[in-house]
Amino acid sequence: MKNKKELLQGNFLIAQSGGPSAVINQSLVGAILEAKKHSQIKKIYGSLHGIKGILEENFIDLKRETKQNLERVAKTPSSALGSVRKKPTPEECRRMFEIMNKYNVRYFFYIGGNDSAETANIIDEEAKKDGYELRVFHIPKTIDNDLRENDHTPGYGSAAKFVASALMGDNLDNRALPGVKIDVIMGRHAGFLAASSSLARIFPDDGPHLIYLPERPFDMEKFVQDVRKVYEKFGRCVVAVSEGISDKDGTPIAAKFTREVDAHGNVQLSGTGALGDLLAGVIKSRTNISRVRADTFGYLQRSFPLVISEVDSKEARKVGQIAVKTAIKDGVSGSIAIKRKKTKKYEVYFERVPLSAVAKETRKMPDKFINDEGNNITSAFIEYARPLVGTLPVIGRLKGMKVAKK
Numbered sequence: 001m002k003n004k005k006e007l008l009q010g011n012f013l014i015a016q017s018g019g020p021s022a023v024i025n026q027s028l029v030g031a032i033l034e035a036k037k038h039s040q041i042k043k044i045y046g047s048l049h050g051i052k053g054i055l056e057e058n059f060i061d062l063k064r065e066t067k068q069n070l071e072r073v074a075k076t077p078s079s080a081l082g083s084v085r086k087k088p089t090p091e092e093c094r095r096m097f098e099i100m101n102k103y104n105v106r107y108f109f110y111i112g113g114n115d116s117a118e119t120a121n122i123i124d125e126e127a128k129k130d131g132y133e134l135r136v137f138h139i140p141k142t143i144d145n146d147l148r149e150n151d152h153t154p155g156y157g158s159a160a161k162f163v164a165s166a167l168m169g170d171n172l173d174n175r176a177l178p179g180v181k182i183d184v185i186m187g188r189h190a191g192f193l194a195a196s197s198s199l200a201r202i203f204p205d206d207g208p209h210l211i212y213l214p215e216r217p218f219d220m221e222k223f224v225q226d227v228r229k230v231y232e233k234f235g236r237c238v239v240a241v242s243e244g245i246s247d248k249d250g251t252p253i254a255a256k257f258t259r260e261v262d263a264h265g266n267v268q269l270s271g272t273g274a275l276g277d278l279l280a281g282v283i284k285s286r287t288n289i290s291r292v293r294a295d296t297f298g299y300l301q302r303s304f305p306l307v308i309s310e311v312d313s314k315e316a317r318k319v320g321q322i323a324v325k326t327a328i329k330d331g332v333s334g335s336i337a338i339k340r341k342k343t344k345k346y347e348v349y350f351e352r353v354p355l356s357a358v359a360k361e362t363r364k365m366p367d368k369f370i371n372d373e374g375n376n377i378t379s380a381f382i383e384y385a386r387p388l389v390g391t392l393p394v395i396g397r398l399k400g401m402k403v404a405k406k
Helices: 024-035 050-055 067-074 090-102 114-130 156-176 192-200 220-234 253-257 274-286 310-330 379-389
Strands: 010-016 041-047 059-061 105-112 135-140 180-185 210-212 237-242 292-296 334-340 348-353
Touching (some): 024 067, 090 105, 156 237, 156 310, 156 379, 180 192, 180 274, 192 237, 192 379, 220 237, 220 274, 253 274, 274 292, 310 348, 310 379
Parallel strands (some): 135 334
Antiparallel strands (some): 334 348
């Protein structure tokens, strides 16, 4: 570790990337307020719309922001600096170093998911090749909860709370007007978010009755049989399904309806109701169930302002603070990962990991979280997710004491 006199002097640049979340601005504000404490950081810039803003020199002065306004922004969902989905080329990296040198930027922080970590890793490696002294840190964020090295990621707890709350309402609606209801929930490769719908269950007959995740091959015939079985038992059926469910060959069911891909090569799965319509159509055509409906939650899960997990909010702030502290005091690049302590009471610690350990690839739901039939979750998942989500709405039910007929 360098002593205080040897600490790298220069300016600070931060940006946000990928899909927004309900707590991404907590990380932003945590990093800004921490940066203001360190004298070796002279100016604090924010790049509008990620690395696109760097290439266009589209910066704002964050040091001039008051603490009062920053705290207001911290509690506001979505990306305050704007976002982007862009993978830089080596030529663009070199151009960014020229711009950073122009603004004397020596500390760069990128808030985002695995694609953002990949971008940060590319920038860090290119900086080393060019001999440009730069501290690059990835600050984790993704509602999919699929970052490697992390027990869970900022953004997931709040999105999961939204999903659980929404499924509570959907279950009540379905109980009042019985039928089949299918909810398509975000989750490209990992089913953590769709699995959180299980927290909606209060009473034994509550939905979602079936949950389908990308970690298990999706079989249409079995799906129809599962729905029919639940419907025969309860007279209704609520289904939660990840947008990324795939067939036995690994092809996403939704990919059959779109060819659109982003800069990182990801097939566009969100923003369309095609998957829900397909599944609802199959149930209608292969069963005698007349009332079948489907909803695609889409982007609603990401930035809903009234459903934010307290734990998620606090941890999002913390990863921003720790990223800045580590970059300055340890003089290194990396990503801050959230680890869970093996204690009965929920506790976490934070650890710097190499950018390459988080970049590009994603993790999946552990087998212990998924039931043997592949159409539901286990109690182990409930134990894992409940502290991340926190309190949920209180649901009541009439006791149903029938009056004798006269």
